[in-house]
Amino acid sequence: MTSAPSNPGVRATATEAAARSTAAALRSDAATGAAEPAASSATTAKRSTLPANSPVQTARSAAAERSKLIADLTDAHATTLESLLAVLRSGSTSDTAARQKATELAAAAMVALRAVSDLDRSLTEEPVARAFERLRNDLRPLVRFGDLDVQFIEPPVNGRALPGEVAHEARAIVRGAVLALVEQAGVARVRVQWDCDGSNLLIHIRDDGPGNLDAEVPSVRQLAARVVALSGTLNVEATAGWGSEMAVSLPLDAPTASVTAAAAWGLSPRERGVLELVASGARNKAIAQALTISENTVKFHVANLLRKVGASTRAELAALAR
Numbered sequence: 001m002t003s004a005p006s007n008p009g010v011r012a013t014a015t016e017a018a019a020r021s022t023a024a025a026l027r028s029d030a031a032t033g034a035a036e037p038a039a040s041s042a043t044t045a046k047r048s049t050l051p052a053n054s055p056v057q058t059a060r061s062a063a064a065e066r067s068k069l070i071a072d073l074t075d076a077h078a079t080t081l082e083s084l085l086a087v088l089r090s091g092s093t094s095d096t097a098a099r100q101k102a103t104e105l106a107a108a109a110m111v112a113l114r115a116v117s118d119l120d121r122s123l124t125e126e127p128v129a130r131a132f133e134r135l136r137n138d139l140r141p142l143v144r145f146g147d148l149d150v151q152f153i154e155p156p157v158n159g160r161a162l163p164g165e166v167a168h169e170a171r172a173i174v175r176g177a178v179l180a181l182v183e184q185a186g187v188a189r190v191r192v193q194w195d196c197d198g199s200n201l202l203i204h205i206r207d208d209g210p211g212n213l214d215a216e217v218p219s220v221r222q223l224a225a226r227v228v229a230l231s232g233t234l235n236v237e238a239t240a241g242w243g244s245e246m247a248v249s250l251p252l253d254a255p256t257a258s259v260t261a262a263a264a265w266g267l268s269p270r271e272r273g274v275l276e277l278v279a280s281g282a283r284n285k286a287i288a289q290a291l292t293i294s295e296n297t298v299k300f301h302v303a304n305l306l307r308k309v310g311a312s313t314r315a316e317l318a319a320l321a322r
Contacts, residue, residue: 080109128159128201131167132194135174139192148182153193153204160196166230166250170194170201173226177246180219181207184244196252200232203248213244220246253280265308274301278314279321 087101132155142148178190187209195202215236227234232250277287284298311317
């Protein structure tokens with residue numbers, strides 16, 4: 001194996017360029033990722049009358065904490081990169097000592113990154129069993145103070161975790177569905193069931209009422225609008241004398257880019273592939289690995305996509321693709 005050059009200037013040149021590029025990308029990603037949660041935090045301050053344990057307050061708190069995580073992670077990795085540069089530039093450090101110190105710094109940074117990634121995932125996802133238990137608590141007043149008998153069929157404990165926005169909307173949709181069902185005369189029992197097929201959250205709500213509910217009821221139409229906003233489906237079936245049933249399917253993954261929209265924008269096959277991954281929330285490194293291209297090539301394609309689609313930010317590009 002050829003030994004590394006002893007000249008620290010030669011040793012540092014390529015790595016310095018990569019480190020500076022990575023530091024700039026970290027600061028750029030942090031600014032983009034933290035912008036919306038920061039706005040949510042400001043809204044929380046203005047609306048301090050919300051109950052401390054309300055779903056909206058909980059979501060905002062998680063968003064604010066995630067924003068802080070992103071900012072802290074950016075600072076930590078910028079410091080690590082600057083430390084690596086200092087080691088590589090040092091004229092008093094041998095090649096062997098420089099490599100050892102750089103390896104130690106990189107290893108420590110990777111350990112910290114994995115820990116933060118696990119915490120970030122816990123803030124953006126919710127175990128399906130916990131989400132269902134929160135739903136049960138939400139509906140408890142109907143059971144305790146009303147004459148309604150609500151039966152809960154729990155999802156598998158080891159089911160796939162739900163994205164935060166899906167968990168929140170699913171509970172809101174079920175609450176609205178139960179209220180829509182009990183608006184009918186003669187409803188005494190409602191059964192709520194959650195399940196997951198690996199890609200979708202499947203919700204079934206059934207009552208023992210007269211069976212005259214239809215999709216044109218205003219309360220059901222409002223529910224349908226919420227479901228469609230999540231790219232889901234809602235079906236209503238009613239059998240006279242046997243009751244009514246609502247079946248809701250909510251996708252757990254962000255939808256891929258529309259083929260029709262991609263064609264209208266004049267995208268190449270490669271640009272379509274990049275757009276689908278951007279819409280799914282993937283970062284440049286993950287996109288590069290998935291498509292077996294370099295991160296610089298990914299950045300080039302993303303810049304072209306922003307120009308062709310007319311988006312000003314990556315988040316806007318992802319939203320338009322959906």
